[in-house]
Amino acid sequence: MKIFFIASAFALVGSCSSTRYTTKIQNLKDDIHIVDSALVTKYAESITPKDLKEHLLMISDDKLLGRATGEIGQKIAAEYLKNYYQEQNIGSPLSDNNYFQSIPKSFLPKSNESSENVLAYIKGSEIPSEVLIISAHYDHLGVKDGEINNGADDNGSGTSSIMEIAQAFKMAVNQGHSPKRSILFLHVTAEEIGKLGSEYYTTHPVFPLKNTIADLNIDMIGRVDKAHENNKDYLYLIGSDRLSTELHYLSEKVNTTFYNINLDYRYNAENDSNHYYNRSDHYNFAENNIPIIFYFNGEHADYHKPTDTSDKIDFELLAKRSKLIFATAWQLANLDHRIKVDNGIIN
Numbered sequence: 001m002k003i004f005f006i007a008s009a010f011a012l013v014g015s016c017s018s019t020r021y022t023t024k025i026q027n028l029k030d031d032i033h034i035v036d037s038a039l040v041t042k043y044a045e046s047i048t049p050k051d052l053k054e055h056l057l058m059i060s061d062d063k064l065l066g067r068a069t070g071e072i073g074q075k076i077a078a079e080y081l082k083n084y085y086q087e088q089n090i091g092s093p094l095s096d097n098n099y100f101q102s103i104p105k106s107f108l109p110k111s112n113e114s115s116e117n118v119l120a121y122i123k124g125s126e127i128p129s130e131v132l133i134i135s136a137h138y139d140h141l142g143v144k145d146g147e148i149n150n151g152a153d154d155n156g157s158g159t160s161s162i163m164e165i166a167q168a169f170k171m172a173v174n175q176g177h178s179p180k181r182s183i184l185f186l187h188v189t190a191e192e193i194g195k196l197g198s199e200y201y202t203t204h205p206v207f208p209l210k211n212t213i214a215d216l217n218i219d220m221i222g223r224v225d226k227a228h229e230n231n232k233d234y235l236y237l238i239g240s241d242r243l244s245t246e247l248h249y250l251s252e253k254v255n256t257t258f259y260n261i262n263l264d265y266r267y268n269a270e271n272d273s274n275h276y277y278n279r280s281d282h283y284n285f286a287e288n289n290i291p292i293i294f295y296f297n298g299e300h301a302d303y304h305k306p307t308d309t310s311d312k313i314d315f316e317l318l319a320k321r322s323k324l325i326f327a328t329a330w331q332l333a334n335l336d337h338r339i340k341v342d343n344g345i346i347n
């Protein structure tokens with residue numbers, strides 16, 4: 001009887017607090033207002049399958065020999081990125097014409113030579129000290145057993161996506177629509193050997209981490225996995241609710257407002273055995289309490305194999321997914337307040 005009484009008292013408390021929780025989530029959702037929707041749609045149109053293909057073919061070309069960290073192909077990719085940003089008149093936060101954050105050999109495993117992250121940025125017009133990062137690694141596995149690992153999806157897709165997103169923001173700037181906050185386009189190296197490029201950035205940040213509002217990390221978004229062969233208009237999102245409940249619902253609202261992609265959260269479960277939340281560059285930002293979203297198409301038969309080639313990329317899908325990330329970045333950079341960190345526990 002006593003046990004029953006205690007149990008029902010708990011049940012009452014439980015339902016009461018869950019009602020409050022539901023109300024709070026609803027209030028949070030109601031407070032999210034999409035800004036500049038016409039501008040977002042307009043500039044997102046500049047992200048095209050044709051442009052993405054041009055960049056991706058270059059990044060995953062045989063002559064780059066799989067872009068192993070510290071080797072010639074990775075250096076060629078870095079130069080390609082630098083030349084692109086210079087042509088687009090998108091500056092570097094380091095100094096004029098220096099787009100490379102050099103990572104000394106001593107920071108890397110013994111077998112790797114020194115390497116570089118490639119950084120480009122657009123300065124915010126109202127709150128330039130606050131920075132949104134859009135990141136993707138551009139290194140890959142190199143040549144193994146005489147075969148080139150082209151890494152077209154991993155991560156030619158993320159690399160070309162950032163290039164197009166940066167161009168879309170730059171077009172907006174040129175027409176008088178600068179983002180309120182600054183945006184750093186961060187192409188990191190050495191992901192495949194332990195997320196070391198992003199670790200180097202977070203231990204040697206160019207902008208203070210306390211002013212870094214979020215990291216949107218892109219690693220493999222140009223393919224379709226087995227689970228979605230019959231429904232390819234999808235994308236896995238991982239981590240969006242871990243540090244900021246607001247980020248999660250903002251990301252959801254951007255998607256329903258503009259693109260209606262089937263966002264799949266199965267790999268976001270805390271107990272997911274793949275541990276993708278820990279497995280790409282965003283994790284180094286999350287470890288520093290910076291909210292992140294990891295965009296990912298899932299593994300496929302060519303994952304980390306020489307057969308991850310550009311002919312298997314779906315460029316229409318890559319464009320649509322890139323537009324979603326652009327639209328999410330636009331909101332984060334232009335919100336009237338900095339996205340709130342609540343460690344996923346809404347108070």
Ligand SMILES: [Zn+2]
Pocket residue numbers: 137154155191219220
């Ligand atoms: Zn990758």
